[in-house]
Amino acid sequence: MTTLSPIRWRASGLMGRRAECDVxxxxxxxxxAGESRVLVVRGEPGxxxxxLLDYLVEQAAGCSVARATGVQSEMELAFAGLHQLVAPMLERLDGLPVPQADxxxxxxxxxSGPAPDRFLLGLAVxxxxxxxxxxxxxICVVDDEQWLDSASTQVLTFAARRLEAESVGVVFAARTPSDEFAGLPELTVQALNEADAGALxxxxxxAPLDPRVRDQIVSETRGVPLAILGLTEELTPAELAGGFGLPAGMPISTGIEDSFRRRIDALPVQTRRLLLLAAADPLGDPLLVWRAARRLNIPTEAxxxxxxxxxxxxxxxVRFRHPLVRSAAYRSATVQDRHDVHRALAQATEPQVDPDRRAWHRAQATPGPDETIADELESSAARAQARGGLAAAAAFLERSAELxxxxxxxxxxALAAARAKHLAGAPDDALKMLAMAEGGSLTELERAKTDLLRGQIAFASGxxxxxxxxxxxxxxRLEPLDVSLARETYLQTLAAVTFAGRLSSPGGGVPDVALAARAAPPPSHPPCAPDLFLDGLAAHFCDGYAAGLPILQRALTLFGADMSAAEELRWLWLAGITALHVWDDEDWGVLTARHVQLARETGALSELPLALTSRILSQLFAGELTVAATLTDELRAATEATGSNLAPYGALFLAAVRxxxxxxxxxVETNRKDIERRxxxxxxxxxxxxxxxxxxxxxxxxxxxxxxQQATDYPLDIGTSYLALGELVEAATRTGKHEIAADAHRRLVEVTHPSRxxxxxxxxxxxxxxxxxxxPAESLYREAIERLSRTRVRLELARTHLLYGEWLRRExxxxxxxxxxxxAHELFTSMGAQGFADRAGRELLATGETVRRRTVETAGELTAQEAQIARLARDGLSNPEIGTRxxxxxxxxxxxxxxxxxxxGISSRKQLGNVLASDPTAIAKS
Structure with missing residues (x-):
């Protein structure tokens, strides 16, 4: 038997890696020095x-080091990799904001608790x-990222992208990094050049080696260090001298694994079984491995x-020298041997301590269908989903269906697996599971739910x-089967068609949806706010604004009563749009504020971009442009953090009003094509x-x-198209298009008059x-000012003063x-609505009054992020609250x-209010 010796290759003795080590x-x-850095190390196996990661750890004297390694068989266990990395830090949980710690x-x-938002988890980490x-x-080191569970990858990359001044370094190593790493700094590790490979x-x-054989080995291993080391360890000096090398043209990763496989085959039978057992256990827990080994009668000497x-x-x-050793040990075993070790690991795992890993091992141990194990996997899926591990829940359910x-x-x-995959953000996999579900035996209700899920996937995937x-x-399809779910689905449909609007596909336009929704069966309970939203919108689209108005007003009155936070969050955006639709500025302000508050408090950060957008529009109409600007900054951060595809309507309106x-x-140009494409x-x-x-x-x-005209040519867009009619009247009268203005006014009165x-x-x-x-004109302007003075829409009030003043000047x-x-000028200037302020200034000049622009200087130029943080600190937020925002x-x-x-030039937060202007420019009367 060939005598095998271990590799002793110190990281500090790396060959040909000076450039990588310098990085x-x-x-x-x-x-x-107090800053943070993130790096993705990528390269082929071996x-x-x-x-290089070992070298990094050696050089990190004076630093704490946290390590985690992705394990292929653990990819479906949510947060397994994350737990490896941060487990030693959990004693600091109590220092985090309560929602993050929870x-x-x-x-x-x-x-236990509700499934956490993954972005909230990212903030916690x-x-x-x-x-x-x-x-x-x-220094945090994550090896074999390609085998990390997806939940851990999402959370870790989220946190890594937001490191800046924390004295934290995070280094990931992967063969091919996942899409989550796009845009992060990379270090690509290439094979060694010929000289360095030869030196290694x-x-x-x-023993001395024939130079021609040496050159052949260097050539055929292609400069991959692990291939060189593995080959020289596997072969005796006599075999090397005889010219044995890797088969020509063999892919190097396969060659390395085959090399390990041959070395494993040379080991004693019980040692091979122990290697397989360790390879099947992702925890690296020696007590667990030895408990399982005893069940297989594997002695400790193995x-x-x-x-x-x-x-x-x-x-x-329990550590393998290299992941490919683990892979080779597992792949080289027979199917029966794999079943045996998974069965032993399942038996060695305490069901009360880790029921999910036990169920997973049992699933890998069974050669065919097994209803008992499938039931266990369903229970594991429920626990995984409760922890927020949607990808893990989907994997458990998929395997459960297979068994x-x-x-x-x-x-x-399979239907449950499809739903979990959809919620985990894997639409293609969800559709595959739907196909599997339809291949089984489904009840009529389940078939209707597959249709529902297809629609939800289409809406969520753009x-x-x-x-x-x-x-x-x-x-x-749901109507005769489940009235409550049918009504809920009709409301989802109306919500979807509200977004799709003029771009809806045939058969799914607003009239089609509204007619069907109006014919939906009544609820079996006293109608609550979502029921009234459904009935009111259907009546509006079918019979006109006045028909739907009282129903929608009642829905707003009932909204929030006896509703859970989750249900409120689900429909708050619709409630806000409805308030806008019925011209209820008070409810619009309250509901948009509640939406943002609830999204922050519950950690529903994926909901935050939509909530912030609604709130920004509400604040803009209230004339609170400084607040809107702060919210726009937060929205930008939330959009980048969550990967939201919501168009930046808030930033667009802020720029327009300014x-x-x-x-x-x-x-507009950046988002035009995307809006149409989606x-x-x-x-x-x-x-x-x-x-x-x-x-x-x-x-x-x-x-x-x-x-x-473009904004008002599709009147079925609730809220938005009506408010744009006011812009059309103003623009048309100013350009002498009086017929267009009169028609726009007539259409506007159809909604403003019933609203009252x-x-x-x-x-x-x-x-x-x-x-x-x-x-008549003067009387109407005065009426408009009087009415708008009683509202919170200060922007509308200022615009009315401007129009009245322009009319008076022409008179x-x-x-x-x-x-x-x-x-008008003072209102616009205090708001920061510079475009309108300049227009008012020009009119003032035409009356003979002198105006000038004055500039408020600061002691230094703040970056956008510094200004954003300064404004929030000025408004009284603590550092943790600002960080969360x-x-x-x-x-x-x-x-x-x-x-x-x-x-x-200040020394405390209290002084920020004295030196920060709400807007950098203002116009004042001389």
Whole structure:
């Protein structure tokens, strides 16, 4: 038998890796200096990634080190990799904000609770890493990322992208990094060049080698270090001298694994079984491995040959020399042997301590269908989903379906797996599981639910124009089976068609959906707010604004009563749109504030972009542009953090109201194609409405007319198209298109008159004034001002003062005009609505009044992030609260605040209010 010797290749003796080591040295130096760095080390199997990570750890003197390794057989266990990395830090949980700490406890099964939002988990991990680094710089090393469970990858990359000033270094190593790593700094590890490969080979040879054989080995191993080392360990000097080499053209990863497989085959039978057992256990728990080994009658002496061969070591953890050794040990075994070791591991796993891993091992041990194990996997899926491990839940359910012989159970379990995969963000896999479900035996209700899921997948994956038709078919199918679910699905369909609007596919347009929804069976209980939203919207679309109005107003009155936080979150965006639709400015403000508050408090960060967008629009109409700007900054951070595909409507409207044409135009162009591609028809209307506001503010009325006509040519977009009618009346009267203005006013009155709110009637009076002359016009302007003064829509009030002042000037009543224009000018200036302020300023100049622009200087130029943090600190938020809002750590907040204080020449947060202007420019009367 060939004598095998272990590899002793110290990381500090790396061959030909000076450049790579320099990168790692700089990373450690930067972390020690108080900054954070992230690096993704990528390269083919055996090229030396793990050796470089070992080098990094050796160089990290004075730093704490946390390590985790992805394990292929553990990929379906949610947060397994994350737990490896942060388990030593969990003692710091109590120092995190309560929602973040609770999210981690739930994810790790420490406590029970609602499934945590993965973005909230990311913030929690960011906080843990930052807290650990306060004591000592921290280096986190994650090897074999390609085998990390997806939940851990998502959370770790989320946290890594937000590290800045925490003294934390995070280094991932992977063959081919997942998409989650896109844009992160990379270090690509190439094979050694010929000279370095030869030097490595020479360093491990124990006898002289024929130069031609040496060159052949260097050539055929292609400079992959592990291939060189594995080959020289496997072959005797005599075999090497005889010219044995790798088969020509063999893929190097396969060659390395085959090399290990041959070495494993040379080991004693019991040692091979022990290697297989260890390979099947992802935990590296020596007690568990030996408990299972006893069940297989594997003696403890079986570990010695594996250790002598340098393949496996038993210590605090069971560690393979290289992941390919694990892979080779597992792949080289027979199917029956694999079943045996998984069965032994299942028997050695305490069902009360780790029922999910026990069920998983049992599933891998069974050769065919097994209903008992399938039942256990279903229970494991429920626990995984409760912890927020949706990908793990889907994997358990998928395997459960595969082990199911009964066709009814197969259909049910596959449908559940499809739903879990959809929630985990894997639409293609979800559709595959739906196909499996339809191949089983489904009840009529389950078949209707497959239709529903197809529609939900289409809506969530950006196929907005397709979703209404699919959801409508599901709703119709559900009617005779489950009235409550049918009504809920009709409401989902109306929500989907609200987004799709003019871009809905045939059969799923607003009229189709509304007619079907109106015919839906009544609820079996007293109607609650969602029921009334359904009935009110259906009545509106079928019978007109006045028919749906009282039902929708009642829905707003009942909204929130006896509703859970989860149900509120689900429908708050619709409640907010409804308030806008019925011109209820008070409820609009309350509901949008509640939406943001609830999304933050519950950690539903994936809901936050939509909530913030609604709130920004509400604040803009209230004239709170500074608040809207802060929320826009938060929205930008939330969108980047969550990967939301929501178009930046908030930023667009903010730019429009401010009069920033270049910024608004860039946002329009950036998102136009995406809006059309995803079939979001309401985006077409909203974008055109924003452009109309922009150009009316700038006094570019021909352009405003074109935009306003586009915004109002599809009246079925609730809320948005009606408010844009006011822009159309203004632009049309200013360009002499009186027929267009009159028609727009008539359409506006159809909704403002039934509404009867001060906002609605104030806008109605203002637009009627634009079409009137002499005394009727003045009376209408005064009525509009009186009504709008009683509302929170200060932007509308300021615009009315401006229009009234312009009318007075044209009537040659300069003194009266100045009073109105000055009021408008001061309102716009205090808001930061510069486009409208400039328009008012021009009108004031025309009355003979002198105006000038003054600039408020600061002691230094703040970056966008510094200004954002400074505003939040000025408003009284603590560092942890600011960090949560902006998806950064409290330590990074403090780092930026120190720079803010230096630039502004202040020493405390209390002074921020004195030196921060709400807007950098203002216009004042001389």
């Amino acid at each position: 790692l040295d700089r990373l450690v130096g930067t972390v020690r 090229v030396g990634k793990t050796a 999210a981690l406890r739930t994810a790790f099964g420490i406590s 960011l906080g843990l890493l930052a807290a650990a680094a306060e004591e000592q710089p921290l 080979l020479d360093s491990v040879l124990t 570990a010695t040959p594996a250790a002598q061969a340098g393949m496996l070591e038993f210590g605090a953890r 199911t012989l009964d066709q009814a159970n197969l259909g049910r379990r 196929r907005g124009s397709e979703a209404p038709h699919l959801l409508l078919e599901a709703a119709k 009069g920033r044409e270049a910024e608004a135009s860039a946002l 079939g979001v028809g309401v985006g077409v209307t909203t974008t055109a409405w924003a452009r109309a506001v922009l150009y009316n503010g700038l006094g570019r009325y021909e352009w405003a007319l074109d935009a306003a 709110t001060d906002w609605a009637l104030g806008v109605e009076a203002r637009t009627r004034a634009l079409l009137s002359e002499a005394e 040659s009543r300069r003194v009266d005009a100045r009073a109105q224009l000055r009021t 902006l998806f950064i750590s409290p330590r990074t907040v403090q780092y930026h605040l120190r720079k803010v204080f230096t630039k502004l």
